[in-house]
Amino acid sequence: MICKNDISNIKADIEEMSGNKQRIIVKGSLGRSKSFEKEATVQKAYPNMFIVKYDNEERNATWSYIDVLTRTVELEVFDGEKYSPFLPPAPEDMKRARATL
Secondary structure (H helix, E strand, O other): OHHHHHHHHHHHHHHHHHOOOOOOEEEEEEEEOOEEEEEEEEEEOOOEEEEEEEEOOOOOOEEHHHHOOOOOEEEEEEEOOEEEOOOOOHHHHHHHHHHOO
16 A cells, blocks of 8 residues: 555655756566666656656656656666665565565
8 A cells, every 4th residue: 555655755765866966777668568778867856746867868757756656667776886776676576586586
């Protein structure tokens, strides 16, 4: 279940990335088994959405905090050495990982 605190926490974390050129990778689905993965930076954060600017492209994309929380779009954040997931793996993903061990 989605809690208001979850959205507030995601919003605060993304607002912190905004404007300081924090490197991220945006992953999502384009439908029909097609997906994308692009490097970007968070340009601006608003109350209900945030804007990312893709590298090597002249276009921006707008995502909502709910998109991140529901994993419609996944973010990975660069910490100076490597990219790591913005959110921990979903419980279903953790169950599948344990089953393969």
